[in-house]
Amino acid sequence: MKGETIGLSSRHTTVGDAPYWWRFYEELDRSRRWQGAMFDALGFGPLETPFRIAFRTPRVLLRAYHDSVDAAAPVVVIVPAPIKRPYIWDLAPSSSVVQRCRQAGLTVYMIEWTLPATGDRRLGLADYGERLILECLNAIKRRASAPIFLAAHSLGGTLAAIFAALHPGQVQGLVLIAAPLHFGPRVGVFGPLAAAVARVQLTGRIPDRVPGSFLSAISFLASPHTFGAARCADFARSLANPQALRTHLQVERWTLDEMPIPRQLFEEVVELLIRKDRFVRGTLEVAGRRVTPECLRVPLLCVADGRCRIVPPNAVVPFFQATRSSLKTLLWYEGDIGVSLQHVGPLVGRSAHRHLWPAILRWVHRAARQTVRARVTG
Numbered sequence: 001m002k003g004e005t006i007g008l009s010s011r012h013t014t015v016g017d018a019p020y021w022w023r024f025y026e027e028l029d030r031s032r033r034w035q036g037a038m039f040d041a042l043g044f045g046p047l048e049t050p051f052r053i054a055f056r057t058p059r060v061l062l063r064a065y066h067d068s069v070d071a072a073a074p075v076v077v078i079v080p081a082p083i084k085r086p087y088i089w090d091l092a093p094s095s096s097v098v099q100r101c102r103q104a105g106l107t108v109y110m111i112e113w114t115l116p117a118t119g120d121r122r123l124g125l126a127d128y129g130e131r132l133i134l135e136c137l138n139a140i141k142r143r144a145s146a147p148i149f150l151a152a153h154s155l156g157g158t159l160a161a162i163f164a165a166l167h168p169g170q171v172q173g174l175v176l177i178a179a180p181l182h183f184g185p186r187v188g189v190f191g192p193l194a195a196a197v198a199r200v201q202l203t204g205r206i207p208d209r210v211p212g213s214f215l216s217a218i219s220f221l222a223s224p225h226t227f228g229a230a231r232c233a234d235f236a237r238s239l240a241n242p243q244a245l246r247t248h249l250q251v252e253r254w255t256l257d258e259m260p261i262p263r264q265l266f267e268e269v270v271e272l273l274i275r276k277d278r279f280v281r282g283t284l285e286v287a288g289r290r291v292t293p294e295c296l297r298v299p300l301l302c303v304a305d306g307r308c309r310i311v312p313p314n315a316v317v318p319f320f321q322a323t324r325s326s327l328k329t330l331l332w333y334e335g336d337i338g339v340s341l342q343h344v345g346p347l348v349g350r351s352a353h354r355h356l357w358p359a360i361l362r363w364v365h366r367a368a369r370q371t372v373r374a375r376v377t378g
Contacts, residue, residue, distance in 0.1 A: 025211035032213060032256040039253035046087040046250065049098050054109065055139035059123065060132045061112040062139060065098055074368035075144055076101050076175075077136065078110040079152035079160040082128055082265070083215055085257040086112050088347055089153070091250050094243070095348040097151075097357065104361040107144065111136055116262045121208035124264035125272070126287040129162035137170055147172035147371040149364055153347060154178060154311070158273065161319070162286060165295035172371040173299040175360060177346050178311045178333075181293075181319035183277045188308075188315045190274045193222035210266045212258020226309045230342065237337045244338025247348055251340035280319050293322035299367040300325040301360060303346050305333040310343040327370065329363055331356060 039045060054064035063086075078097070080086035089110060090098040101108045111133065116123060137148060148171050152160035157179020164174045185191040220227040231252075238244040278284035282292040300323055304316045320330055333356055335342060336349030346352045 022207045022211065022214075025214040025217070028213035029211050029258060029260070032258060036253055036256040039249070039256070044246070044249045044253045046090065046254070047092040048087050048090045049093075049096060049102075051110070054143075055136060057132065057135055059114055059116065059120065059127070060136065061114060062136045063110040063112055065102060065108040065110070070105075070107060071144060071146060073105055073107045073146055074172075074364055075107045075109065075140060075146050075148045076151050076364065077140065077148060078108070079133065079150055079156040080111065080113070081153060081155040082113040082159075082261055083155060083212060083259055084254065085259065086110055087257075088251070088254050088344055091247070091254065091348050095247055095250075095350075095353060097347055100353060100357045100361065101151075104365070106361070106364065107146065109136070109140060113259065116209055116260060118208045121263040123262040124268045125159075125162065128265055129159040130166055130286055133159070133163045134167065134170065147368045149173040149175060149367070151175040152177065152179060154343065155180070155269070157181070158269075158279075161296065162279065162284075162291055164298055165291045165293065166286060166289060168295065168297050171298055173301070173364065173367040174296070175301045175303075175364070176316075177303040178305060178308060178316075178343055179302070180311045180315045182280045182315050182317075183274045186314075188312050189219065189223040189226060189310050190315075193218055193274065206263050206266065208263050209260035210263060211260050215261075216255075216258060223309055226341070226343075230309075231340050234337065234340055234342075241338065244336075244350070247338045247350075248340045251344060251348060254344075255341070280322065293319050294324055296323040297325055299327040299370070301329045301331065301363050303331050303333055303356065303360070305335065305342065305346065307335050308333075308342050308345075310341075327367060331359055 049065055051063040051065050053061050055062035078089050080089060090096045093099055098108055098110065140148065150160040150164060150171050157176040158181060160174060161176060161179065161181060164171050180188060180190055183190050235248055238248045272278045272284060280293060284291050302316050302320045304313045306313055320328065333346045333352060336345045336351050339345040339349045346356060
């Protein structure tokens with residue numbers, strides 16, 4: 001394997017010279033942060049809702065979007081994907097899920113994953129899919145007793161689903177938006193993504209922190225259309241609508257805010273979830289405990305998108321069908337112009353905020369009422 005080229009022209013960029021390879025991506029991360037600062041200077045940075053930090057540990061912050069807690073208001077805890085900054089949920093007032101939830105009378109928190117330190121290479125699914133979420137929920141429960149719902153997108157949804165299956169008594173509902181839950185060679189881009197990683201043959205040479213730019217590069221390699229041509233096409237279609245164009249550019253700015261992830265989390269996601277599909281197959285173990293879709297019994301709402309190549313319906317529906325939730329709903333997102341990546345359209349798209357999110361929030365209130373009635377009668 002030593003001396004095998006990976007695709008850069010320099011004779012030093014080989015698997016056998018892995019430190020140079022990873023330094024390249026670390027430098028690329030810094031370059032992309034500089035590009036993001038240019039977007040900010042042009043006025044396309046995020047316009048986030050004010051928040052306070054309600055809880056913190058070395059690897060997570062818990063944002064609170066309220067000054068005082070309404071004891072009767074259902075609580076929504078947003079679980080973002082750990083590979084990007086979380087403000088895609090709160091991009092601007094017109095495209096903010098945080099704002100929609102607050103306007104619907106919900107108490108809103110959001111988990112913010114912090115940058116892993118060099119010594120955090122052993123943080124994996126047991127930390128991101130259980131321990132850190134549990135610590136945040138325990139902090140919330142010290143302040144409120146209302147029903148708690150997890151709302152999550154993309155890989156954040158995978159982590160939230162694992163948590164809810166491990167701890168069904170900790171949450172009263174789960175909202176999963178374009179979350180990859182079932183994997184296979186013909187299921188979205190994740191199969192080709194894992195194959196791309198295998199072709200690079202980096203086993204045993206991955207650094208403690210996997211650079212965000214590397215994750216973006218292998219994503220593009222897995223699906224050039226999704227991460228390249230489709231974004232250009234969305235830009236062209238957005239030119240006629242200033243609001244759509246602005247959202248497109250804000251999402252493009254967000255794509256530059258990549259975060260490294262710990263080595264173990266990267267390896268477990270690729271090997272256990274993507275390559276072996278252990279969650280849906282019922283063979284996944286987290287912290288020594290088996291976790292399966294059948295373990296999930298809380299109310300469940302999933303959002304799928306028939307046009308999304310990253311998380312197509314067959315990445316969602318098998319998991320949805322396998323759960324034992326007594327109340328479960330599958331909603332469909334129909335797409336938007338001006339979202340750059342179709343995958344984040346359910347969070348920022350105009351039609352999503354006009355049609356999809358009102359339906360999601362009605363479902364949350366319905367599930368919360370059902371939980372309260374069960375507590376009273378129980």
